[in-house]
Amino acid sequence: MEKKQIxxxxxxxxxxxxxEIASKLESGEMGLEESITNYEKGMELAKYCREKLDxxxxxxxxxxxxxxxxxxxKKEITIKDDTGELDENEEIQGSLL
Amino acid sequence: xxxTVTVSEISRLIKSAVENNPLLSSVYVRGEVSNITYHSxxxxxxxxxxxxxxxxxxxxxxxxxxxxxxxxxxxxxxAFGSITVYEKRGSYQMIISSATPDGIGELxxxxxxxxxxxxAEEIFNxxxxxxxxxxxxxxxxxxxxxxxxFRDILKVALRRYPNIEILLAPAKxxxxxxxxxxxxxIEELNRKEWKIDVIIAGRGGGSFEDLMPFxxxxxxxxxxxxxxxxxxxxxxQIDHPLSDDAADAFAPTPSAAAEIALPVKSEIEEKIxxxxxxxxxxxxxxxxxxxxxxxxxxxRRVFQNPLExxxxxxxxxxxxxxxxxINLRSKIAVLKQQYNDIPDISKLFELQFKERKxxxxxxxxxxxxxxxxxxIARGYAAVFDENRNLIKTxxxxxxxxxxxxxxxDGMLKCNVLNAEKGVxxxxxxx
Numbered sequence: 001m002e003k004k005q006i007x008x009x010x011x012x013x014x015x016x017x018x019x020e021i022a023s024k025l026e027s028g029e030m031g032l033e034e035s036i037t038n039y040e041k042g043m044e045l046a047k048y049c050r051e052k053l054d055x056x057x058x059x060x061x062x063x064x065x066x067x068x069x070x071x072x073x074k075k076e077i078t079i080k081d082d083t084g085e086l087d088e089n090e091e092i093q094g095s096l097l
Numbered sequence: 098x099x100x101t102v103t104v105s106e107i108s109r110l111i112k113s114a115v116e117n118n119p120l121l122s123s124v125y126v127r128g129e130v131s132n133i134t135y136h137s138x139x140x141x142x143x144x145x146x147x148x149x150x151x152x153x154x155x156x157x158x159x160x161x162x163x164x165x166x167x168x169x170x171x172x173x174x175x176a177f178g179s180i181t182v183y184e185k186r187g188s189y190q191m192i193i194s195s196a197t198p199d200g201i202g203e204l205x206x207x208x209x210x211x212x213x214x215x216x217a218e219e220i221f222n223x224x225x226x227x228x229x230x231x232x233x234x235x236x237x238x239x240x241x242x243x244x245x246x247f248r249d250i251l252k253v254a255l256r257r258y259p260n261i262e263i264l265l266a267p268a269k270x271x272x273x274x275x276x277x278x279x280x281x282x283i284e285e286l287n288r289k290e291w292k293i294d295v296i297i298a299g300r301g302g303g304s305f306e307d308l309m310p311f312x313x314x315x316x317x318x319x320x321x322x323x324x325x326x327x328x329x330x331x332x333x334q335i336d337h338p339l340s341d342d343a344a345d346a347f348a349p350t351p352s353a354a355a356e357i358a359l360p361v362k363s364e365i366e367e368k369i370x371x372x373x374x375x376x377x378x379x380x381x382x383x384x385x386x387x388x389x390x391x392x393x394x395x396x397r398r399v400f401q402n403p404l405e406x407x408x409x410x411x412x413x414x415x416x417x418x419x420x421x422x423i424n425l426r427s428k429i430a431v432l433k434q435q436y437n438d439i440p441d442i443s444k445l446f447e448l449q450f451k452e453r454k455x456x457x458x459x460x461x462x463x464x465x466x467x468x469x470x471x472x473i474a475r476g477y478a479a480v481f482d483e484n485r486n487l488i489k490t491x492x493x494x495x496x497x498x499x500x501x502x503x504x505x506d507g508m509l510k511c512n513v514l515n516a517e518k519g520v521x522x523x524x525x526x527x
Contacts, residue, residue, distance in 0.1 A: 010231070010232075011231055012232065015231075018372050021376060022373075022376045023375075025383075026376075026379045028379065028383060032383055032384070035379075039380045042373070043373070043376075046369050046372065046373050049365070050366070050369060052232060053232070053366060054260065056260045056262045057260060057262065058255075058260040058261065058262070060251065060263045061262075061263065061264045061265070062242060062265040062267060063265065063267065063285060063286075063291075071285075071288070072266075074264065074291075092267065093242075094241060094267055094268075094269055095267050095269050095281070095282070096267065096268070096281045096285055097274065097281055
């Protein structure tokens with residue numbers, strides 16, 4: 001239940017909530033029991049944020065047209081690291097038209 | 098025969114014909130600048146020429162002060178203004194109200210017109226712009242796959258967010274068919290199946306003409322209509338392309354656009370770690386404090402030697418017992434004293450009897466004194482009527498009434514002879 005509620009929120013909300021909990025804990029204004037509950041919530045949010053950050057799987061793709069009138073397809077391409085330069089062997093179309 | 102006219106008349110005719118001709122009263126003239134003079138009054142005088150003709154022009158101070166470029170000798174410009182005739186000199190000239198450098202001049206006019214048109218449709222309104230996602234997972238790019246722009250975007254994107262997913266929709270970014278390919282690419286990336294979170298569309302810097310596709314109406318509209326938030330990323334220095342105004346955000350270079358689009362992953366990770374640490378150490382501190390308090394409390398005597406508490410209670414109990422005993426004894430003593438103080442009942446009764454007897458005797462005696470018999474014995478009489486009603490006044494009888502007079506030794510039956518009211522006993526009658 002709790003998990004689902006977090007899932008619905010987006011990353012930014014979760015991060016904001018985590019910040020809020022951390023500063024609340026820091027202020028020491030909550031009772032110990034409340035602190036523990038909040039801490040658990042915070043840990044869950046942090047976990048969620050980390051998962052979200054790692055969700056994407058480094059991938060560089062390019063759309064290439066097939067036959068006229070049909071929708072294009074993805075094609076994964078490799079690049080030389082750091083420079084962002086495309087591999088010279090790649091043969092790619094310059095546009096979708 | 099033709100009519101003869103004076104020089105002034107013909108001049109006026111020409112002036113009127115020229116100045117009332119709408120084609121000549123607001124006209125764009127393209128030409129090369131020569132003989133330019135910047136007059137000390139602020140007016141600019143110049144001649145526009147092409148291969149076959151020349152045109153004298155005046156660009157007055159109040160019109161040329163808003164000029165955003167410097168007109169130089171040999172420059173091609175497009176001047177806007179009206180043709181006037183100067184009768185005294187028998188010459189005509191152009192009064193320029195505005196001018197743009199030629200080449201881009203016409204294009205700029207076209208852009209201005211398009212800008213007005215699209216503004217009216219509220220395409221550039223700030224409130225139509227959406228916030229960019231804080232953490233996009235899939236980045237769409239519209240540019241040339243071989244251009245520097247794509248390289249720059251990749252470089253920056255991968256540096257900031259190493260596991261980002263990038264999908265390039267290739268497009269031509271200059272030339273006649275560029276606009277159509279850009280529109281197609283933007284539309285394609287908007288297809289839901291590609292799951293794009295944010296789009297960067299643009300190209301590196303170039304000449305004014307090179308950037309023109311991003312001023313094309315179809316492209317500007319494609320930016321505006323993009324379902325996915327879109328960043329316009331056209332390298333430029335001075336003039337914004339219209340795509341910048343229609344996009345949700347814009348950047349002066351493709352690299353800058355990648356920076357706007359993506360957060361630095363490591364920074365966020367550090368922030369999360371810091372927040373975790375803050376939370377943990379705060380909680381730890383709170384727990385330490387709680388522990389300290391518990392220790393503090395448990396070190397009190399009561400917890401150290403709990404039997405002491407029982408002994409203390411025992412003592413209290415003993416005290417209470419003693420107090421109660423003392424209390425009880427004193428109560429008993431008081432009661433005893435009260436008992437001893439009670440007098441002998443039989444003596445009391447005798448005393449009361451004597452007193453009552455005495456009171457009875459004296460009462461009987463006084464009763465005796467008051468007895469009517471005693472009064473009668475002293476010589477008084479009591480008078481009654483025949484119905485044994487005591488007669489106290491003369492009104493109670495009439496003449497010849499029978500009355501009974503009781504004396505000490507008997508009764509006299511009498512007839513009333515007369516009733517004399519007012520005569521009193523012991524007083525003489527007349």
